[in-house]
Amino acid sequence: MKTILGLVAMACLAGSHLAGATTLESVVKRGTVKCSSTVGTPGFSIPDSNGRYRGLDVDICRAVASAVFGDPEKISIVPLSPVARFTALQTGEVDILLNTTTWTLGREATNGILFAGVNYYDGQGIMVRSGDIQTAKELNGATICTNQGSTTELNLTDFFRINGIKNEIVAFSTQEEAAQAYQSGRCDAFSSDRSVLYAFRSKLTEPAKHSVLAETLSKEPLGPSVRQGDDQWFNVVRWSVHVLHAAEELGLTSANVDQIAGSTVNPNVLRLVGKEGKLGAALGLPNEWALSIVQKVGSYAEVFDRNIGKDSPLKIQRGLNASWKDGGLHYAPPIR
Numbered sequence: 001m002k003t004i005l006g007l008v009a010m011a012c013l014a015g016s017h018l019a020g021a022t023t024l025e026s027v028v029k030r031g032t033v034k035c036s037s038t039v040g041t042p043g044f045s046i047p048d049s050n051g052r053y054r055g056l057d058v059d060i061c062r063a064v065a066s067a068v069f070g071d072p073e074k075i076s077i078v079p080l081s082p083v084a085r086f087t088a089l090q091t092g093e094v095d096i097l098l099n100t101t102t103w104t105l106g107r108e109a110t111n112g113i114l115f116a117g118v119n120y121y122d123g124q125g126i127m128v129r130s131g132d133i134q135t136a137k138e139l140n141g142a143t144i145c146t147n148q149g150s151t152t153e154l155n156l157t158d159f160f161r162i163n164g165i166k167n168e169i170v171a172f173s174t175q176e177e178a179a180q181a182y183q184s185g186r187c188d189a190f191s192s193d194r195s196v197l198y199a200f201r202s203k204l205t206e207p208a209k210h211s212v213l214a215e216t217l218s219k220e221p222l223g224p225s226v227r228q229g230d231d232q233w234f235n236v237v238r239w240s241v242h243v244l245h246a247a248e249e250l251g252l253t254s255a256n257v258d259q260i261a262g263s264t265v266n267p268n269v270l271r272l273v274g275k276e277g278k279l280g281a282a283l284g285l286p287n288e289w290a291l292s293i294v295q296k297v298g299s300y301a302e303v304f305d306r307n308i309g310k311d312s313p314l315k316i317q318r319g320l321n322a323s324w325k326d327g328g329l330h331y332a333p334p335i336r
Helices: 002-018 023-030 056-069 085-090 105-111 152-162 175-183 194-201 231-250 257-263 267-272 279-283 289-296 300-307
Strands: 033-037 075-079 113-115 120-122 124-129 143-147 168-172 189-193 210-212 220-222 225-227
Touching: 023 033, 023 056, 023 231, 033 056, 033 085, 056 075, 056 231, 056 289, 056 300, 085 105, 085 113, 085 225, 105 113, 120 194, 124 152, 124 194, 143 152, 143 175, 152 168, 152 189, 168 175, 175 189, 175 194, 189 194, 194 210, 225 231, 231 267, 231 279, 231 289, 231 300, 257 267, 257 289, 267 289, 279 289
Parallel strands: 033 075, 143 168, 143 189
Antiparallel strands: 113 225, 120 220, 124 189, 124 210
């Protein structure tokens, strides 16, 4: 009964937000796309020295702004804790929930949201001080730091239950607090998504003295989500993500898209850049919406490399996050 009442309440909140306008109409009237983010995760969402947010999640927000406005800077980033993020989306405080959030059945079924795709395939890991522990199964009796309001607590409990291991899980309100507790010696280990562990390890005083264990405890498909009940906005966000992958598949980048668009006879490219068909109108957007994404944000390869890949301090390998053409999981449905 509580679940049903909760869903009704969330539907009312979402309905009140959309009563006078769709999300797209509200975004256009406001002049910015409001996206949530973590309070600071290197490579995914973190302000630079000038206060400008950068990261893979932020670039998803910029892609949507490029599609809607033709301007990737027409965004507003709202840092949120894991506990507050879903309520912020439900009540209309943000238009898109990012926050390195894992797509799960429960989150869609009980939070009144829809995930609009996957921007990073991740998995939960555990970081320890180098030389102390070689495998997660050696953590019997250990104290492990993680953050509240995420899937990490449940994944840890499941893993240690399956393997008959007893330990203490200490949950903090944010990943930053959990990482600081680990660094100070409060915990023997720190557990989060593997990408997050590598990001925070890069910020430690002596990164080489810390290791991410080989085990992957879970599947963590991370992606943007929107409120249920507004199919148009869902499609705008979902297809903005797909454009990044489609651009990579077609060999398009921010540097070459204008040249290729002006000379190609490839119908797949011509549809994507808006020279054939009226796909933009079907979404309520200009017909050059996808071209604008590639011009202003780039392909997924560019987004990955500059934020967390080879051109970033993190140097994370593409792995599962490669294009399907290169053995990865990312695959754009036909844009036609």
